Amino acid sequence: MHQVHFIRENKKIEVPEGATVLEAQRMAGLRPDAPCGGAGTCKKCRVIINGRDVQACQTKVQEDLTVDTAASSSLDDAVILTEGFSEPITFRPGIAVHSVELKKTVPGDKRSDWERLLLALADAGVPDTEQFLPDPELSSSLYERCRQGKTWHVTHTDREILDIRAEKGAFCLAAFDIGTTTLAGYLLDASDGQVLAVESRMNPQVQYGADVIMRADYALSHGTEELSGCIRRELDHMAGCLAAQAGRMRTDILQICVVGNTCMHHLFLRISPASLVHAPYTPAISRSMTFPAAQYGLSIHPKGQLLMLPNIAGYVGADTTGCLLAVRPDRKEEITLLLDIGTNGEMVLGNRNRLVTCSTAAGPAFEGAKIECGMRGTDGAVDHVCFENGAWSFTTINNRPAVGLCGSGLLDLTARLVQHGFIDESGNLESGQDDPKTFFLVSPEDSGNGKGVWLTQKDIREVQLAKAAIAAGIRILMKTLSVTEDDIRCLYIAGAFGNYMDPASAGAIGLIPPSLADRIRPVGNAAGEGARIALLNTDEWKLADRLAGEVEFVELAALPEFQDCFVDELEFPAQD
Numbered sequence: 001m002h003q004v005h006f007i008r009e010n011k012k013i014e015v016p017e018g019a020t021v022l023e024a025q026r027m028a029g030l031r032p033d034a035p036c037g038g039a040g041t042c043k044k045c046r047v048i049i050n051g052r053d054v055q056a057c058q059t060k061v062q063e064d065l066t067v068d069t070a071a072s073s074s075l076d077d078a079v080i081l082t083e084g085f086s087e088p089i090t091f092r093p094g095i096a097v098h099s100v101e102l103k104k105t106v107p108g109d110k111r112s113d114w115e116r117l118l119l120a121l122a123d124a125g126v127p128d129t130e131q132f133l134p135d136p137e138l139s140s141s142l143y144e145r146c147r148q149g150k151t152w153h154v155t156h157t158d159r160e161i162l163d164i165r166a167e168k169g170a171f172c173l174a175a176f177d178i179g180t181t182t183l184a185g186y187l188l189d190a191s192d193g194q195v196l197a198v199e200s201r202m203n204p205q206v207q208y209g210a211d212v213i214m215r216a217d218y219a220l221s222h223g224t225e226e227l228s229g230c231i232r233r234e235l236d237h238m239a240g241c242l243a244a245q246a247g248r249m250r251t252d253i254l255q256i257c258v259v260g261n262t263c264m265h266h267l268f269l270r271i272s273p274a275s276l277v278h279a280p281y282t283p284a285i286s287r288s289m290t291f292p293a294a295q296y297g298l299s300i301h302p303k304g305q306l307l308m309l310p311n312i313a314g315y316v317g318a319d320t321t322g323c324l325l326a327v328r329p330d331r332k333e334e335i336t337l338l339l340d341i342g343t344n345g346e347m348v349l350g351n352r353n354r355l356v357t358c359s360t361a362a363g364p365a366f367e368g369a370k371i372e373c374g375m376r377g378t379d380g381a382v383d384h385v386c387f388e389n390g391a392w393s394f395t396t397i398n399n400r401p402a403v404g405l406c407g408s409g410l411l412d413l414t415a416r417l418v419q420h421g422f423i424d425e426s427g428n429l430e431s432g433q434d435d436p437k438t439f440f441l442v443s444p445e446d447s448g449n450g451k452g453v454w455l456t457q458k459d460i461r462e463v464q465l466a467k468a469a470i471a472a473g474i475r476i477l478m479k480t481l482s483v484t485e486d487d488i489r490c491l492y493i494a495g496a497f498g499n500y501m502d503p504a505s506a507g508a509i510g511l512i513p514p515s516l517a518d519r520i521r522p523v524g525n526a527a528g529e530g531a532r533i534a535l536l537n538t539d540e541w542k543l544a545d546r547l548a549g550e551v552e553f554v555e556l557a558a559l560p561e562f563q564d565c566f567v568d569e570l571e572f573p574a575q576d
Helices: 021-027 113-123 136-148 204-208 212-222 225-245 262-268 318-327 407-419 457-481 496-500 503-508 514-519 526-536 538-550 560-569
Strands: 002-006 011-015 046-049 052-055 065-068 096-101 151-156 161-165 172-178 182-189 195-202 253-260 289-292 305-308 335-341 345-350 355-360 381-388 391-396 438-442 453-456 488-494 520-524
Touching: 002 021, 011 021, 021 065, 021 204, 096 113, 113 136, 113 151, 136 161, 172 225, 172 262, 172 318, 172 526, 182 225, 182 526, 195 204, 195 225, 204 212, 204 225, 212 225, 212 262, 225 253, 225 262, 253 262, 253 318, 253 526, 262 318, 318 335, 318 345, 318 488, 318 520, 318 526, 318 538, 335 457, 335 496, 335 526, 345 457, 355 457, 381 407, 381 438, 391 407, 391 438, 407 438, 407 453, 407 457, 407 496, 407 503, 453 457, 457 560, 488 496, 488 514, 488 526, 496 520, 503 514, 514 520, 520 526, 526 538
Parallel strands: 002 065, 172 253, 253 305, 335 488, 488 520
Antiparallel strands: 002 011, 046 052, 046 065, 096 151, 151 161, 172 182, 182 195, 289 305, 335 345, 345 355, 381 391, 438 453
């Protein structure tokens, strides 16, 4: 065993000889950003040891070490989108409170205390009280409550009594969106549905890989415990922070609804992702589910519930179901396209007559991974780029000196290079600078990192792969429904990247059909909105299973024409 001292965090930990510094960071409870999962390819986990700048994942502990993490990427400073759009809904939650009077039993009345409680609820207007299963813990308190002869406030769902108290409780509900990269949480007042607090974090699973395939592979090799444990702990911590923000107790939270893509869903529930990474790539579980929250590490009300929205297909998960609840394309006459651009690109095309969906492996390029100067949306990230009158200009997040390119900046820079002839249709870069295969946007002396900000030929290939996957998916869905670009009246863009991207740039590189650029409607974190909707209206919660079941899934990998379409979409559009 050797001691590793992380000087910035003032943490010391004993680790076995041969462990990597990245593993030591995880053991110490740090949150290293390792998009490649420790394969040594992304070079984002750099640390300083004995004055040397090294990769944490490639450096083994052979002696006591002092480690400075100054050079490494952080998971704690990203700008995370939490706002979202949804259609108006009626407030009709699955939690109800009824006031009842519990009377003392009289001689000759053989009914149990539990039965008389259910009768009192029925008298108060609660239907189908026979659905409530006996609860030994609550039943044990009924004798004393009946002796007191008070009015009691009973909080319940349609199947379970959750709480009995003399005063009305200030109860809450919480919704969480587990994104591959980010987490968003919302605390809602159970009495009127108002948002009380919002929290966002980076998904701590990023330290095991930037995309779902890396994490699934890690889970298959090492078990699901690490990945499941870290996300459960993070959500539990967020629940506590949400309650504290609102001046509530975490035990006031009665229900938590969680959405995420299929892999995030499975890993949270500690389900092996084996079925997702082997043909025919199906979920282990699809339908909606309700569990005791404590069973999944969520310390809320003792009888608090965890609600999981249904998955749709292998890589079209509960997050897409959440988007459907928020946008409701199944109600519309016009053809709409719903697009969520992340490491996976999920999309739904159609209207009230028919909806089709697919998922494409867009990869993490637009989230900062696999791009040499790529980074997440934090201070100093170039977020927009212009080229006018032969001069380049750009903006950065919070106007800090430039240190890298986030997704929207990467999109803009690529689009400007394409539009002005620096990149041809095949993706070949001729920068006109000292190294024709590298384009320097920011010089070392003008940057915030002393190195500059640039784009390489390899980076452009990553952009081509990402945009071709999305564009080919759209084309296949259009062909499946026999519709054209002109038939699509609205393009709903969900997710952080879609919220901040320039639609014209997306059209210029062929990420979306150029004609749709003026029909875009950003809907923000629609998946998180869907989780909120499921809590706020029990009819919407019940509808989720029907929506997920009715959407037709198109398995792109099984279509011979997809590969041809993907190859065609690798090229950038011809410029006028």
